[in-house]
Amino acid sequence: MPVPERPLLPGEFPGAIWYGEEEIEAAMRVLRNQSPFRYYGPGCSFEVRQFEVDFARFLASTPGGPWPEKSGIQVTAVNSGTGALEVALDALGVGCGDEVLVQGFMWISSISAIVRNRAIPVLVDSDDTLNMDPAAIRAKVTPRTKVVMPVPMLGGCARIGVLMSVVRDINAERREQGLPSIRVLEDCAQSLGAHAWGIPGSITPLADEGIHRVGTFGDIGIFSLQINKNITAGEGGMIVTRDPELHRRIDALHNAGYAHDLENPCNWYGDIPVGWGHGRRMTELQGAIARVQLAKLDRILDGMRRSHARLEDCVRKLGMTPRARADADNPGDTGYYCLFQLPPADLDEAGKIARGRAVARALEPWGLHPWFLHDFEVHVYYNIVPLVEKWPISNGCPWACDRNSFHTACRYERGALPRLDEALITTVGINVPSRMTSQQEQQVEDVLTYVFKEALPGV
Ligand SMILES: Cc1ncc(COP(=O)(O)O)c(C=O)c1O
Numbered sequence: 348m349p350v351p352e353r354p355l356l357p358g359e360f361p362g363a364i365w366y367g368e369e370e371i372e373a374a375m376r377v378l379r380n381q382s383p384f385r386y387y388g389p390g391c392s393f394e395v396r397q398f399e400v401d402f403a404r405f406l407a408s409t410p411g412g413p414w415p416e417k418s419g420i421q422v423t424a425v426n427s428g429t430g431a432l433e434v435a436l437d438a439l440g441v442g443c444g445d446e447v448l449v450q451g452f453m454w455i456s457s458i459s460a461i462v463r464n465r466a467i468p469v470l471v472d473s474d475d476t477l478n479m480d481p482a483a484i485r486a487k488v489t490p491r492t493k494v495v496m497p498v499p500m501l502g503g504c505a506r507i508g509v510l511m512s513v514v515r516d517i518n519a520e521r522r523e524q525g526l527p528s529i530r531v532l533e534d535c536a537q538s539l540g541a542h543a544w545g546i547p548g549s550i551t552p553l554a555d556e557g558i559h560r561v562g563t564f565g566d567i568g569i570f571s572l573q574i575n576k577n578i579t580a581g582e583g584g585m586i587v588t589r590d591p592e593l594h595r596r597i598d599a600l601h602n603a604g605y606a607h608d609l610e611n612p613c614n615w616y617g618d619i620p621v622g623w624g625h626g627r628r629m630t631e632l633q634g635a636i637a638r639v640q641l642a643k644l645d646r647i648l649d650g651m652r653r654s655h656a657r658l659e660d661c662v663r664k665l666g667m668t669p670r671a672r673a674d675a676d677n678p679g680d681t682g683y684y685c686l687f688q689l690p691p692a693d694l695d696e697a698g699k700i701a702r703g704r705a706v707a708r709a710l711e712p713w714g715l716h717p718w719f720l721h722d723f724e725v726h727v728y729y730n731i732v733p734l735v736e737k738w739p740i741s742n743g744c745p746w747a748c749d750r751n752s753f754h755t756a757c758r759y760e761r762g763a764l765p766r767l768d769e770a771l772i773t774t775v776g777i778n779v780p781s782r783m784t785s786q787q788e789q790q791v792e793d794v795l796t797y798v799f800k801e802a803l804p805g806v
Contacts, residue, residue: 508545
């Protein structure tokens with residue numbers, strides 16, 4: 348089968364490839380107003396604030412339904428997803444002597460934010476969704492556990508409803524033991540718009556059982572607007588919570604560390620000291636562009652889901668097993684990536700790694716942007732050298748800090764998460780662009796069929 352001169356598909360830029368006149372006009376509006384700062388300027392039009400309001404309305408909507416005018420969800424825009432994680436953990440009071448439970452398939456920022464807050468990351472194994480396994484949480488909880496951080500990866504939901512009820516049960520027991528509650532921080536950088544079934548709230552139910560957007564189940568959810576994400580402003584992040592007191596802390600900490608007194612809204616950096624600020628404000632340019640992108644999100648998701656369903660069918664027919672969904676009756680995944688497990692084979696570990704690499708290499712020339720998950724850079728815990736080697740930030744913190752001396756039991760080398768490790772050496776994925784024509788879908792099917800039937804038969 349001839350390799351085309353140009354890649355068949357655009358890269359992994361779901362939102363960016365929808366940029367058009369509306370985004371250009373939004374950016375120009377900010378420039379014409381000479382007001383790129385969110386709180387004031389010669390002609391400030393409060394783009395970031397309007398984006399925060401729209402984002403809350405979107406998150407409160409059910410898929411396909413209208414966005415409600417009001418919601419109990421509070422949103423703070425920041426300048427990156429990494430910044431969102433750092434501010435969120437700070438707002439939750441995470442620091443020296445604390446443990447944060449996190450999955451081993453994530454992005455390095457999920458872990459760097461924990462380390463930057465001087466806490467110890469504790470790895471939790473994954474289930475067949477490749478996200479945090481709710482059944483694996485309890486064994487990792489200690490009196491020092493402060494936060495559980497699920498990271499719905501590549502658009503695929505964790506079993507978040509089950510996870511929330513596991514944490515609620517653990518918290519009920521901790522209350523009786525006089526221990527502080529564990530909070531949930533959802534890192535949804537890669538999964539804006541996904542939805543799942545369950546009850547939000549880590550201590551008491553905060554909404555009815557039903558379908559909710561990911562990021563609204565935990566005490567805090569974060570999102571990223573970096574260029575690979577479902578909507579983008581180049582950079583950007585969002586922090587969301589249903590808890591007014593947490594929102595007050597997030598609002599203060601993302602800025603100069605002062606909370607706004609609603610009686611005195613004139614002071615842009617707040618009036619009441621809460622902590623040390625992170626200086627993570629979003630610019631008006633980002634806010635204006637992201638607001639336009641948000642209005643396109645449903646179409647972006649529709650595009651990815653439609654193409655994903657077709658490609659998933661194709662890989663299934665070729666003998667592969669698509670990544671499991673959290674809930675077969677409620678397919679809330681965004682479809683950003685088509686991940687599939689290669690067929691069972693009588694191969695040792697080295698053989699499986701060689702096979703995965705051969706498949707990714709065979710798909711590469713057609714521009715399908717394949718990844719063999721074992722080689723998926725710093726999305727994989729054991730590929731993160733500073734984690735495996737426990738690099739400190741300063742003064743030895745967190746690894747060599749007296750209050751964290753318990754950490755010697757934490758291991759980060761391959762082998763720490765047996766279930767995930769096996770999934771990573773048997774799973775390959777291809778990117779699903781948000782604007783595929785049916786001709787492109789057909790071409791990708793042809794490539795997959797060629798690779799698995801002719802180029803690499805017997806894989
Ligand atoms: C799971 C996850 N968390 C956090 C981040 C960090 O977001 P940002 O790149 O906006 O800092 C990313 C970005 O790729 C991510 O994928």
